[in-house]
Amino acid sequence: MSTPVKIALLGNPNTGKTSVFNALTGLSQKVGNYPGITVEKKEGICKLNHNTKGLLIDLPGTYSLNASSIDESVVIELLLNKKSKDFPDVAVVVTDVENLKRNLLLFTQVKDLEIPTLLVINMADQMKRKGISLDLPLLEQTLDTKIVLISTRENRGLEELKKTILDYRQLSTSPTIAINSIDEKYFKDLEKTFPNQSLYKLWLVITQDVNFAKIDRKRVSDATDFKTQPASYLKRMQQKETIKRYQFINNVLKQGLTINREAAIDLRSRLDRVLIHKVWGYAIFFIVLLTIFQAIFHWSSIPQDIIDSGFVSLSERLKNNLPEGVFTNLLTEGIISGLGGIVIFIPQIAFLFLFISILEESGYMSRVVFLMDRGLRRFGLNGKSVIPLISGTACAIPAVMATRNIENWKERLITILVTPFTTCSARLPVYSILIALVIPEGSFFGLNYKGLMLMGLYLLGFGMALLAAWVLSKTLSITSKSYFVVEMPNYKLPLLKNVGITVWEKTRTFVTEAGKIILAISILLWILASYGPGKDFNNAEQIVRQNHPELNANALEIKTNAYKLENSYIGILGKSIEPIIAPLGYDWKIGIALISSFAAREVFVGTLATIYSVESDNEDTIKNKMGSELRADGTPLFNLASGISLMLFYAFAMQCMSTLAIVKKETNSWKWPMVQLFGMSILAYIVALSTYQILA
Amino acid sequence: MIPLDQLLRGEKAQIETIETDKLPLKLIEMGCLPGNSIALIQKAPFNDPLYLKIDESHLAIRKETAKNIFVRLIE
Secondary structure, three states, X not given: OOOOEEEEEEEOOOOOHHHHHHHHHOOOEEEEEOOOOOOEEEEEEEEEEOOEEEEEEXXXXXOOOOOOOHHHHHHHHHHHOOOOOXXXXXXXXXXXXXXXXXXXXXXXXXXXXXXOEEEEEEOHHHHHHHOEEEOHHHHHHHHOOOEEEOEOOOOEOHHHHHHHHHOHHHOOOOOOOOHHHHOHHHHHHHHHHOOOOOHHHHHHHHXXXXXXXXXXXXXXXXXXXXXXXXXXXXXXXXXHHHHHHHHHHHHHHHHHEEEOHHHOOOHHHHHHHHHOOOOHHHHXXXXXXXXXXXXXXXXXHHHHHHHHHHHHHHHHHHHXXXXXXHHHHHHHHHHHHHHHHHHOOHHHHHHHHHHHHHHHHHOHHHHHHHHHHHHHXXXXXXXXXXXXXHHOOOOHHHHHHHHHHOOOHHHHHHHHHHHHHOOOHHHHHHHHHHHHHHOOOOEEOOEEHHHHHHHHHHHHHHHHHHHHHHHHHHHOOOOOOOOOEEEOOOOOOOOHHHHHHHHHHHHHHHHHHHHHHHHHHHHHHHHHHHOOOHHXXXXXXXXXXXXXXXXXXXXXHHHHHHHHHHHOHHHHHHHHHHHHHHHHOOOHHHHHHHHHOOOOOOHHHHHHHHHOOOOOOOHHHHHHHHHHOEOOOOOEOOOHHHHHHHHHHHHHOOOOHHHHXXXXXXXXXXXXXXXXXXXXXXXXXXXXXXXXXXXX | XXXXXXXXXXXXXXXXXXXXXXXXXXXXHOOOXXXXXXXXEEEOHHHOOEEEEEOOEEEEXXXXXXXXXXXXXXX
């Protein structure tokens, strides 16, 4: 085995760079983070020939080496840092044959860093349809590189690409343009101060934070002190540089590229006419949304039921076959039910990412962003916030991850902060049982009250998300350049392989990242509910038997379990918060359910089931038990006032540890998850309190 | 010469000058440079954002950004 070749994959967004990466590496890829930031780092291995491997790194898509977001700054930092262990032996710039001119801008910049650079022209299958022809030998000569024409859709050109990568030592490293021609005097001074260094590299180091004020990461070299000119002057020089590069590119393409526009069939304008129409555009988007909801709530309920009953029977079987004891209880009641709580979300998450990746791959998502930007901007959000807000109805965790493509940090942060207000699927079981319990029968214009209440809660979630966003946009003082440039890519049929890999990757991340936390909390809850201090807990059976000598064995066990729970650690915890939640209309048992809901909201129903000592999880039984629960004064515990107060509490409170953990990861600070935890929970408390006090 | 946000749907123009300081460099790099052709393909409801074809790039920008680009109509 010879030493592996380190390959950096670069390219503009929408050029199929990730398709090339997927085609070369398949599933042998790993997604991590760059140290200290949340930018995804995708690496993979590919066999270049029988004894040489390639280590591929798929760098974030970028339009140029002048960074305007933290994702893009990763690219520049890697290419400028020769000492990095990831510094590439060869840079592969992926371009789209239809946008060759713009894509070549990045190519000329990378090549000017004097790294061996080769050019990949993707989507070669589109050439004929678009009437494009290329003179490859001429282009190779004028661009001074090797060019590989590929089509990931038809799996063409990949072998040739591997061969060309292996021969990377023969690639030229001479720059395409003379950077000092944009300002002779400036660069002469620069050369004097830093002799024997590449001028373009120095120039990049000097300008890298001009356009993007907040790169908190350490600077690459000490040349940043050389700022003899104000930022606006530097920017004008960058503009000049861009003009120079385009002059070079235009000259190259004048002879190397011909487009016969007659032959082009324009799918774009025909689809755009409908998809972003001011009436039809919204109607179609609405239908797309309905389909997604249908999939998340209806289609995924079939696999979810199978998973649910599978875990229940697994737990039963283990209980019957393992020797009785603490370990068996921990396994069956703590770990297995905890795992079940994670696995049950897989169908919803997989469906969600299936749709999102199809919408993104096809180019439709940019159109939605275009349609929604104006409306959402009023609330301090961005057109791109649409995706997280939709995803949030399944689960806030993938939704928070989906904010990554919002370039504007303030708008992204607000989106992250308000996403947990949207009604996630874990709130649904809580709402269903409470609505069944406290909302009266009857209808209003043919719509029954219960259905209206549920719909109202969904709308309330969205409404609160928008309101909170508006308040945050007025109060957060974060200066981040408000800019919105969205490329409207060509429509494409999504590649099955790309969609599959995305669904797999995202689902896997959810299960491992969120799963760890959910599992840990379920185990903790189990311990707190299974142990208690003092003799009340340890002698529960005796005490219950003494107080209720009339009970038979079965009833005794149920009563004992309830008594144990009351005196367990979690029961004591519930009682200790009772004074705080009593004004909201809740007793200590609801308090326990509130505390345990921090693992996942849907735990509410299961916890109440245990507390009210019902044998089965059958919702009707729990409902009847809850319905007959009385207060000290003889009125029902769950009435309209306390029921609505509880629903509103669940609608607004931040009760999800996993979401807090993912927000910590995405914002890289504990500050924002804490803002969510306290802000949302205080809001929930105040709303629930005033609701109960008014209605009771 | 008119600011870009006054261009009508379907009209073709040429970029005359740009306010470099007020535009993101990214937009300039995507081809928003004096001399290049520009056409307004579509406006979103409430006339914002604008869907443009600049040189060979298709992109959407907000109206506030478009005010810093000045164009001259072709024919």
